[in-house]
Amino acid sequence: MEGIVYSLLSLGILLVVIYPLLAFLQPYLNDFFKEYSVSLIGLVNQNFLQVFGTQLLVAAVITVLSSYLAVRRYIKV
Helix, strand or coil: CHHHHHHHHHHHHHHHHHHHHHHHHHHHHHHHCCCCCCCHHHHHHHCHHHHHHHHHHHHHHHHHHHHHHHHHHHCCC
8 A cells, every 4th residue: 555655656746747848848849840730748638647547557566566576575375
């Protein structure tokens, strides 16, 4: 349970870091793709549940797997 809380906290910190980074990269992306208009923040907002859910699922799987491997070493079942 504690690992899931840490995963949620780290996911929140990641989202706080990603949005300014995407805003910073947007002008460079527009210059690179002159003919196309791509909004990174718009894409993340449009697919927020998929992005958030996938990141949370991966973090939870890594947490469960690492906990299992750590406990398995000390408990012989």
